[in-house]
Amino acid sequence: xxxxxxxxxxxxxxxxxxxxxxDLCRGAIxxxxxxxxxxxxxxxxxxxxxxxxxxxxxxxxKDIIDTASMPTQMGSGLYDGWRPRGDAAVVARLKSLGAxxxxxxxxxxxxxxxxxxxxxxxxxxxxPGGSSAxxxxxxxxxxxxxALGTQTAGSVIRPASYCGxxxxxxxxRLIPTVGVKTYSWALDTLGLFAAGVGDLACALAAIxxxxxxxxxxxxSPRIAVVRLQVAEAPSAEAxxxxxxxxxxxxxxxxxxxxxxxxxxxDAAWERHSVIQDYEGRHALAWEYTNxxxxxxxxxxxxxxxxxxxxxxxxxxxxxxxxxxxxxxKGLFDEFDAILTFSAPGPAPATLxxxxxxxxxxxxxxxxxxxxxxxxxxxxxxxxVQVVGRFGxxxxxLAVAGMIEGALRG
Numbered sequence: 001x002x003x004x005x006x007x008x009x010x011x012x013x014x015x016x017x018x019x020x021x022x023d024l025c026r027g028a029i030x031x032x033x034x035x036x037x038x039x040x041x042x043x044x045x046x047x048x049x050x051x052x053x054x055x056x057x058x059x060x061x062k063d064i065i066d067t068a069s070m071p072t073q074m075g076s077g078l079y080d081g082w083r084p085r086g087d088a089a090v091v092a093r094l095k096s097l098g099a100x101x102x103x104x105x106x107x108x109x110x111x112x113x114x115x116x117x118x119x120x121x122x123x124x125x126x127x128p129g130g131s132s133a134x135x136x137x138x139x140x141x142x143x144x145x146x147a148l149g150t151q152t153a154g155s156v157i158r159p160a161s162y163c164g165x166x167x168x169x170x171x172x173r174l175i176p177t178v179g180v181k182t183y184s185w186a187l188d189t190l191g192l193f194a195a196g197v198g199d200l201a202c203a204l205a206a207i208x209x210x211x212x213x214x215x216x217x218x219x220s221p222r223i224a225v226v227r228l229q230v231a232e233a234p235s236a237e238a239x240x241x242x243x244x245x246x247x248x249x250x251x252x253x254x255x256x257x258x259x260x261x262x263x264x265x266d267a268a269w270e271r272h273s274v275i276q277d278y279e280g281r282h283a284l285a286w287e288y289t290n291x292x293x294x295x296x297x298x299x300x301x302x303x304x305x306x307x308x309x310x311x312x313x314x315x316x317x318x319x320x321x322x323x324x325x326x327x328x329k330g331l332f333d334e335f336d337a338i339l340t341f342s343a344p345g346p347a348p349a350t351l352x353x354x355x356x357x358x359x360x361x362x363x364x365x366x367x368x369x370x371x372x373x374x375x376x377x378x379x380x381x382x383x384v385q386v387v388g389r390f391g392x393x394x395x396x397l398a399v400a401g402m403i404e405g406a407l408r409g
Contacts, residue, residue, distance in 0.1 A: 001165060001195035002028070002145040004057055005202055011056045018056030019048050022100055025058040028143040029103070036141055037118045038134040041070040041104040052098020053206050059094055060105040060138045060147035060193075064181040067091055067101055074181050075109040075116065075131075078291055088179025090148060090190055090207065097206050102144070105134025108354060110284060111150055111183050112299035115354050121163055122380055126347040129159025130354030132193070136163040139193040140381070146203055147193040150177075151364055152184050152276055154343075154357025156191035157385055160372040162347035162355065164381030166404070167193045168200045170393050172367030174208055184279040186318070187272075187364055197371065197401040204393065218398030221336040223249050224259035226387075228340060230266040231358040235345030237382050241375040245339055245384035248406035254399075259335070265362060268324035271317035272361040273305075278314040281306030321365050328366050329390070337399040338387040342372045346380035359385065369393040371400035376407055 002025065010016035016024075033039055040063050049055050061067055064074045066084040073079045086092075091101050106116040108131035118133040120126040121141035128137040132149030136156075139147050140163030149156045151169045160167030168191055175190040182188060192207075194200045205214035225246055250256055281288060281303050287295065288303045295303070341359040348355055363370045368390050372383040386403065388396025 001139065001142045003195040004145040004199040007056055007145055016056070018050055018098070021056035022048055022058050022102065025102060025144055032121070032141045032143055035119065035124060036121050036137050038105055038138040038141065038143065039103045040073060040106055040134070043069050043102055046100050046102060048100055049098040054094065054203070055098030057099045057146055058102040058144050059099050060103050060135050060144045061091060061101050062132050062135050062147070062149050063104045063107045064111050064150065065091060065148055066179040067104065069101065070104050072104070075107040078287060078294060084179070086179070089176040091179070093207055099146070103138070105132070105138055105147055107131050108133065109296050109299050110181060110287070111152060111155060112280070112302055113354060114296035114298045115351055119351065120347050123347070125351070126349050126380060127162065127351055127354055129162040129347065131155040132159050133354065135193050136160050136165060136167070139163070139165040139195065145194060145199065149191045149193060150180060151189050151191050151360070152187045153272065153364055154360025156193070157360050157370050157372045158343045158355055158357055160193055161342035161383035162381065164374050165193050166196050166200055166374060167191060167372045168204060168393070168397065169364065169370045170204060171369050171390050174393060182283040184276050184283065186275055186279060189364060197373065197397055197404045200371070201394070201397045201401070204397070213394040213397065216394030216398040218395070218402040219253070221254050221399045221402070222334065223254045223256045223399070224331070224335040224338050225256060226259050226261060226338050226340040228269070228359060228362070229260065230269050234341050234359070237379070238341050238343065238345045241382040241384055242339070242341055244375050244407065245373065245403055248403050249339065252402045252406040254402070256339070259338070262327050264320070264324045264327045268321045268365055269362040271320050272365050274309055274313055274317040275321065275365070277302050277306035278309040325366055328368070332389040336388070337396060340385050340387060342383040342385040346382050363387050366390070369396040371396055373400050373404045373407070
């Protein structure tokens, strides 16, 4: 994979220019993307700044995020060729740092569940996950050092696990979603894909302007291992990855213990889809009212479900989520991080599904930072997920980086 930190170091040393770094990505895309299909548009002549903390860093932008230089089509024929007048806030910020928005990456329709044509870079017969399919595949295939995704249930962490790259879903609203197509205003969160945890920390610190995110301490963390009993059990491969993650954490000096989540969090997990479907139906009101039959089957089914949810049921689900966040905040008085599954197992052997987000949706609903750490091994990739306290993105990344280092060592 292409490391953001490595590219920055080479540019700083004068052995690579920003334009040369962008050309490396163009070459990798030409070589690998014909068999993967991670992109829907590539800017043929982007501005390439010579300076800035992210100069020379090519970024893939999920195609529900506005870009003035390329179409934003949201995985839907309803928006074929649609050109926003301006960039989303996160894209404008990246450009101000010297980064290059080089390409738009594939997304499921409106970042819902209908698969894209993108293939897993490790086996073309397997899904790359979704909804941020193209972003995960582009980074996992070594075509880009950084890509943007969004997560409403599991659309950053799960595809990162499937494609073998690092990723973070930051604390809710840490990265502004202005200029991003809304599906659920209570859940949608912008996230990042990169080669390693250090790359994520560097990019997130630069994007948010919070220097403390990069270089935060990960020493002697108290880690709770959570298997989320309310969800269907994962595969043997996911269990093995978690066991290896636990062993790596212990080798690195963490104090690790098992934790069964209180019932308030189980109750919130069970109501995630109520919030997602109800808000999706309202966020996509124009598309649903005027073009329901043109929508692909899975997003149409979600919106149909949302149409049947009474406001009282939605309000009840939001109250359960609020209650669970208070309980989780108390748990983080006893633990520094939670270690759990990133996905139910390796990428399924199908292109008709993006996989199951059951090990992600609670943490999205809680608004807390989550990091996928790839676990080295034979076969298709499987990751482990490090979950931290709301607002503790730097500490969460530091713990994830500690586990990553022990796994690689």
